[in-house]
Amino acid sequence: MNAFRFYAPTLFEFGEGAEKKTGDLVKQFGGSRVLLVYGGGSIKKNGAYQGVTDSLKQAGIEWLELSGIQPNPRSGKVYEGIEICRKENRDFILAVGGGSAIDTAKAIGMGVLYDGDFWDLFAGKAPIEKTLPVGTVLTISAAGSEGSDSIVITQENGGLKWGIPRTDVVRPKFSILNPAFTCTLPAFQTACGACDMMIHIIERYFTNTPDVDLTDRLSEALLKTIHDSALRAIKNPDDISARANLMWAGMLAHNNSVGIGRVQDWACHQIEHELSAFYDVAHGAGLAVVVPAWMEYVMNHDIMRFARFAVNVFGCEMDFAYPERTARKGIHRLRGFFRHLGLPSNFAELDKNIKLSDIPAIIEHRKQKPNAFPFGNFVKIDEKGMEEILRLCV
Numbered sequence: 001m002n003a004f005r006f007y008a009p010t011l012f013e014f015g016e017g018a019e020k021k022t023g024d025l026v027k028q029f030g031g032s033r034v035l036l037v038y039g040g041g042s043i044k045k046n047g048a049y050q051g052v053t054d055s056l057k058q059a060g061i062e063w064l065e066l067s068g069i070q071p072n073p074r075s076g077k078v079y080e081g082i083e084i085c086r087k088e089n090r091d092f093i094l095a096v097g098g099g100s101a102i103d104t105a106k107a108i109g110m111g112v113l114y115d116g117d118f119w120d121l122f123a124g125k126a127p128i129e130k131t132l133p134v135g136t137v138l139t140i141s142a143a144g145s146e147g148s149d150s151i152v153i154t155q156e157n158g159g160l161k162w163g164i165p166r167t168d169v170v171r172p173k174f175s176i177l178n179p180a181f182t183c184t185l186p187a188f189q190t191a192c193g194a195c196d197m198m199i200h201i202i203e204r205y206f207t208n209t210p211d212v213d214l215t216d217r218l219s220e221a222l223l224k225t226i227h228d229s230a231l232r233a234i235k236n237p238d239d240i241s242a243r244a245n246l247m248w249a250g251m252l253a254h255n256n257s258v259g260i261g262r263v264q265d266w267a268c269h270q271i272e273h274e275l276s277a278f279y280d281v282a283h284g285a286g287l288a289v290v291v292p293a294w295m296e297y298v299m300n301h302d303i304m305r306f307a308r309f310a311v312n313v314f315g316c317e318m319d320f321a322y323p324e325r326t327a328r329k330g331i332h333r334l335r336g337f338f339r340h341l342g343l344p345s346n347f348a349e350l351d352k353n354i355k356l357s358d359i360p361a362i363i364e365h366r367k368q369k370p371n372a373f374p375f376g377n378f379v380k381i382d383e384k385g386m387e388e389i390l391r392l393c394v
């Protein structure tokens with residue numbers, strides 16, 4: 001295990017009725033004039049909006065609203081939010097929703113206190129040093145932004161979907177997790193979320209760092225729990241125990257509890273972010289296509305790690321004479337699981353607009369990112385490698 005520093009100071013309020021604490025928590029972290037950030041309106045159907053605004057009222061906290069945040073959130077709403085905060089003297093940003101509302105809130109928080117274009121912070125032109133306090137009320141188990149050190153935004157000018165250089169500065173002050181809010185999720189969103197959180201673990205699990213048994217085992221337990229709970233939640237959307245397991249697993253998958261002390265990969269996220277920038281596909285659905293393709297491409301680098309994944313996560317029998325058969329079985333089972341959840345297996349199923357002839361343009365687009373190639377750490381992916389992985393997605 002490598003040396004590490006782990007600082008994840010988010011307060012979590014988990015369980016039924018947790019949203020009733022919103023007002024008190026905003027106060028606890030110094031807020032009195034809130035900007036409430038949310039998406040297309042699902043929060044008005046699942047009770048989150050009502051619960052949160054009742055709590056703010058009760059605590060005597062006034063708020064303004066910024067709504068209409070779309071999935072794969074765009075820079076325009078971040079600029080709008082920064083302007084509102086400056087004009088209206090906001091001192092706290094509260095996101096209610098999923099990764100898209102939360103990332104927009106986090107980007108506004110750091111953008112307000114930066115004297116320049118907030119995109120500089122994504123491009124690495126300026127260090128991320130401070131942010132207004134941000135709180136979240138989560139309504140979808142997926143991105144893990146409620147506890148993460150990351151933000152992903154699409155810059156409309158150029159369609160660049162980039163994450164910030166990771167920093168603990170942007171972790172939310174608090175996150176409220178009431179699993180009941182996630183019962184209104186359509187099956188497809190539940191599936192996309194389960195896939196995303198599984199891949200957050202897989203991006204860390206496939207490492208060249210030796211002696212990471214504890215985090216390997218924690219990862220396998222999380223993967224199995226997500227697998228089983230996703231099946232239950234899709235079969236019965238009101239299965240509150242499955243929803244609760246998914247909600248906490250999604251947080252653990254991405255607050256780096258299982259990533260410490262090892263070199264992490266992240267190649268699949270880099271590739272998927274190009275796809276969702278190009279075609280506006282759901283992040284989890286894009287990953288369901290990219291990850292098995294990446295696995296096929298890199299498997300020979302460490303057959304035994306893939307075989308371990310197959311045995312410990314999917315219960316495959318170990319073939320000691322031909323471990324590559326076990327490794328392949330694991331990839332096959334993962335792809336089959338995603339398909340069973342209703343997720344796509346190839347580009348045609350992901351979005352019929354994706355054409356083989358688009359691949360050079362996707363690779364070219366990536367080059368706008370600083371240090372675009374190579375990326376990934378388990379196996380370094382160069383331009384040729386990215387092309388081969390994308391071809392395996394067809």
Ligand code: NZQ
Binds near residue numbers: 070
């Ligand atoms: O907009 P509304 O009406 O809220 O509808 C949303 C949206 O259409 C809907 N939804 C959310 N909760 C619901 C609900 N519908 C019914 N009932 C509920 N309870 O679900 C749709 C997707 O919402 P979104 O916030 O986009 O989902 P998710 O949490 O998957 O976030 C995806 C974004 O997060 C980024 C992704 O790239 C993508 O842009 N990521 C952020 C990360 C981070 N900051 O750490 C890490 C991830 O790897 C990821 O890249």
Ligand code: ZN
Binds near residue numbers: 143196200269283
């Ligand atoms: Zn993700």
